[in-house]
Amino acid sequence: MGLVGPLVLYTNDARRGRLVAAANATARQRGVVPGMTLAQLTAICPEAKWSEHDPSADVEELLTIAEGLQQFCPLVGLETLGRQLWAGRSIHQSQGIFLDITGLAAWYGSEMRLGVAIQRWLAGERLLCTIGIAGSVGAAWAIANYRCRHQITDAMLRLESGEEFPADGDWVFEVAPGADMPESLGRYPIESLRLELDVVAKLHRLGIKTVSALLQLPRASLTSRFGPELLERIDQTIHGRDELIRSCSVGTPMEIDIELEHVVFDLVSLEGILRQASIELCKRLDQVGHGAFRIVCRIALERQSIAVDASDPQPSGMPLAHVIQLSLFQGSRDPEHWVWLLLGHLANNPLKLARGAAASRMRGHGEFGIRAVRIEATATAPLHWHQNQLFDGATNRYRDDAARLIDSLSSRLGRNRVLTPSIQRDPIPENQVRMRPLTGLRKDGESQRTKNKMGRKQGSKLGKDPKRDFSDEHSLESRPEEYLSRPTRLMSEPEPVEVVQLENGELASITHRREKFEVSAFAGPERIESGWWDGPTERRDYFRVVLSTGDWWWIYRDLQRKQWFLHGCFD
Amino acid sequence: MANEATESMAAGRATGHVTGRQTGHVAVGALDGFVAGVGETRQDQVSRLSREIRALETAGRPGGVRVSSGSVGMDRCLPGGGYAKGSMLELVHGGMSHRRGLFCGMGLMGLGVRIAKEWISDGRYMVILDRDRQFYAPGVAAMGVPLERLIVLQPSSESDAIWGMDQALRNSAVGAVVAWVHRLEDRVARRLQLATEHGGGVGVLLRDFHSSRTSPSWSDVQWRVRGSGNAADHASRGTADWQKRWYDMELTRAIGGRVGSRLRLGIGACGDWIEESRESGASHEQKSSLHLAAQLAQPARSRREMAG
Numbered sequence: 001m002g003l004v005g006p007l008v009l010y011t012n013d014a015r016r017g018r019l020v021a022a023a024n025a026t027a028r029q030r031g032v033v034p035g036m037t038l039a040q041l042t043a044i045c046p047e048a049k050w051s052e053h054d055p056s057a058d059v060e061e062l063l064t065i066a067e068g069l070q071q072f073c074p075l076v077g078l079e080t081l082g083r084q085l086w087a088g089r090s091i092h093q094s095q096g097i098f099l100d101i102t103g104l105a106a107w108y109g110s111e112m113r114l115g116v117a118i119q120r121w122l123a124g125e126r127l128l129c130t131i132g133i134a135g136s137v138g139a140a141w142a143i144a145n146y147r148c149r150h151q152i153t154d155a156m157l158r159l160e161s162g163e164e165f166p167a168d169g170d171w172v173f174e175v176a177p178g179a180d181m182p183e184s185l186g187r188y189p190i191e192s193l194r195l196e197l198d199v200v201a202k203l204h205r206l207g208i209k210t211v212s213a214l215l216q217l218p219r220a221s222l223t224s225r226f227g228p229e230l231l232e233r234i235d236q237t238i239h240g241r242d243e244l245i246r247s248c249s250v251g252t253p254m255e256i257d258i259e260l261e262h263v264v265f266d267l268v269s270l271e272g273i274l275r276q277a278s279i280e281l282c283k284r285l286d287q288v289g290h291g292a293f294r295i296v297c298r299i300a301l302e303r304q305s306i307a308v309d310a311s312d313p314q315p316s317g318m319p320l321a322h323v324i325q326l327s328l329f330q331g332s333r334d335p336e337h338w339v340w341l342l343l344g345h346l347a348n349n350p351l352k353l354a355r356g357a358a359a360s361r362m363r364g365h366g367e368f369g370i371r372a373v374r375i376e377a378t379a380t381a382p383l384h385w386h387q388n389q390l391f392d393g394a395t396n397r398y399r400d401d402a403a404r405l406i407d408s409l410s411s412r413l414g415r416n417r418v419l420t421p422s423i424q425r426d427p428i429p430e431n432q433v434r435m436r437p438l439t440g441l442r443k444d445g446e447s448q449r450t451k452n453k454m455g456r457k458q459g460s461k462l463g464k465d466p467k468r469d470f471s472d473e474h475s476l477e478s479r480p481e482e483y484l485s486r487p488t489r490l491m492s493e494p495e496p497v498e499v500v501q502l503e504n505g506e507l508a509s510i511t512h513r514r515e516k517f518e519v520s521a522f523a524g525p526e527r528i529e530s531g532w533w534d535g536p537t538e539r540r541d542y543f544r545v546v547l548s549t550g551d552w553w554w555i556y557r558d559l560q561r562k563q564w565f566l567h568g569c570f571d
Numbered sequence: 572m573a574n575e576a577t578e579s580m581a582a583g584r585a586t587g588h589v590t591g592r593q594t595g596h597v598a599v600g601a602l603d604g605f606v607a608g609v610g611e612t613r614q615d616q617v618s619r620l621s622r623e624i625r626a627l628e629t630a631g632r633p634g635g636v637r638v639s640s641g642s643v644g645m646d647r648c649l650p651g652g653g654y655a656k657g658s659m660l661e662l663v664h665g666g667m668s669h670r671r672g673l674f675c676g677m678g679l680m681g682l683g684v685r686i687a688k689e690w691i692s693d694g695r696y697m698v699i700l701d702r703d704r705q706f707y708a709p710g711v712a713a714m715g716v717p718l719e720r721l722i723v724l725q726p727s728s729e730s731d732a733i734w735g736m737d738q739a740l741r742n743s744a745v746g747a748v749v750a751w752v753h754r755l756e757d758r759v760a761r762r763l764q765l766a767t768e769h770g771g772g773v774g775v776l777l778r779d780f781h782s783s784r785t786s787p788s789w790s791d792v793q794w795r796v797r798g799s800g801n802a803a804d805h806a807s808r809g810t811a812d813w814q815k816r817w818y819d820m821e822l823t824r825a826i827g828g829r830v831g832s833r834l835r836l837g838i839g840a841c842g843d844w845i846e847e848s849r850e851s852g853a854s855h856e857q858k859s860s861l862h863l864a865a866q867l868a869q870p871a872r873s874r875r876e877m878a879g
Contacts, residue, residue, distance in 0.1 A: 001831075002871050006682060019773045046699035104683060183772070217589075258717060350685075363687070386678065397694055398694055398696065398743070398744035398745075400693050400744075401742055401743055401744035401818045402696050402722075402742070402744040402745070403736060403738060405696075405722075405742040405744060405745065406695055406722065406740070408738060409722075409735055411730070412734065412735075413724065413725075413726055413727075414727075415732055417724065417725045417726060417727065417731075418720060418722065418723075418724060419722075419724075419725065420718065420719070420721060420723065421706075421708035421718055421721065422718065422721060423708065423709055423712060423718070429707075433707060433709065435723065437832030462641060482843060483681075483710050483711075483713040483840055483842050484710070484813060484814065484816060484836065484838075484840050485710075485813075486707065486709040486713070486839075487707055487709040487710060488675070488680045488681055488684075488706070488707055488710050488711060489676075489680065489703075489705045489706065490705055492704065492705065523813045544813065547676075548797075550677065550797065551675055551676035551677055551798065552676040552678065552798075552816070553676050568705075568707060569675060569676030570676045570678055570681060570710075570816070571675065571676055571677065571678065571679065571680040
């Protein structure tokens, strides 16, 4: 990991404009605090780079991790939010994952060993994590969020300053055992109880900073003074009151498990097993009339004849399961298509299987056999076929073939590399285009079209029009003058250039990377300004420039910094 | 065309002198000695053999269907009046001294997308390979390319890029793939050509002069393009020229086409072709490819244009 400067994500607040939603450790070290406006940010940390926070992408990543964690435990869910933002958090969104490990410790030897196994897997995915293991959801949340906070910050700073990601084994955080909860939690700040901002503010005014100080107050008066939620949180965290974990895989379980009698070592057998599981699952989807948008396949691995040792679950740090996460462009219940995608994924990420006669000799030498396969459809939607329309036939004709292509591209390249652009209503050029993945959009992310245009049918069924999504509409379409006024290539980071401007305002030459170019013609300026409500104002004068070489560039003068930048080219 | 190809292939098999269709290398040795003397003139022989070779090279393509580029001038230079389905097209920047690999603005992407647009008018998809993650869509959208049928690939490695292109070209739902290509090995070029023939779309490769010389592709058509943006042009044309972008094009490769033809072609502000005949020297401009749908969508504009 190279040197990373201060990075900030902002969110748009209707009243206060752009607010910092999240900042990396470097930015925080320089005084950036979530909740401050971008104007304040630029005052204290002008070199910070910022971009808009994308809540759906956040949830997407968290759910992807949660699906991976299901190899350790079947019941995995995102943290449940309260009505209001909790103190200590800057965005009202799930940021943690709960695993119900009741009864699982025996499989791994102890809770600590399970924690270490999870931590190693996450480190393999290049993710930093804090883990709390406790007898209640609330206590585990408090430990995970507040016990190792300083260690995580230090580790993040080291990574951002250019250090390599720590190798497996060097990266061990303390996993808190669940026995002595009430005593150790007493030292924690009251924010660790997942309280709302106003309750924490009231307690702070009374000088109550820690959980132990809070517990000194008479219990009977808490509800009347601070509302019923405080008592509920104390019970959940300290007294082990039960709390629900909402599993990520809700609804009818769309999954097929195939346990093998003997461990297999070859891909041919695996293909047959995947096909069998896919056919079974597609039949189940067919019964409810659904198609899958997301498929998770877990291939349980086992060292041949040496069963995973309970006292040392992952001695070599290898995973217990190979997890394949597929996302699809449109709902599908075609088993052959699934198998094709799964095999394509395995071709690029091969299993470390012992092969042929070597299988018997390689026992215990880090090569694995396949013990079981589970295929699960984690996101499904109803599929309905509809009569082709007269005017949209051309588009629909190719939709199925295109879906297959997009699925296979996403499977190999990654869903974040197969994109479609959408144009936003934003005057600032770099914010005007949003690239979105074409596959696997979840219900809690963004809406996904199905073949039948489900939303329209549901809307008409309810007797009202479907909700109009203004943010998705193109603001620039049918404006013919735009083609030659906007470049086809936009630099992610504008590059500073030196421009010689004559007294009459004409541009004479541009020096870019120490190379000087004569300007043949130019058009401009075109003033582009951000709204005052969007935080620090951006004021730029853009020019289209034709160089003597025949190239067309798009440059601007930043009116606040009094500096010229090259921003794009008409490629 | 399909019949011609079949006959030619049959002739090739019968004489046994034309081989290597799979690898793309055609061995024609000793044809003179065997075939001459049947009554054909040398010119007939050459043209017949070139037909046979062409038929063998394009045997995998959907039978001789061609798609107009939308430009009368460009179509006139091309064999059959358009680009063949399942063919590769190469746009090479003509400037030898152009800074290779650096930031540029030669306009090849705009030209490539404009040509590719004709290939997706039947509802197919366009794929753009964007290795640098710098593709910017508003201009392309204004050109009339429907964004809902635009797929942008951002592969992380060269091998992924080639694989992605191959898959896209091979798919019948993809009308066109537009990509900057710098290095291209023989085998990769042939693989892309076969994929294009299989899919029936068009592959538009954008290349700089240096890379096209050092690693030639298997494209069927190659245009050498120069931006027409010198100072004299702009001084004489004034600011109105910002509504058009002109290209000086030379056809450097086209099997059966008018190789060596030169063309001065422009793209207007709404993505329409603007043609200027170089031979006549007059500023005869002809707008083309204004579809009925576009006119209906903007009746006022259409009326103004018709009124002059």
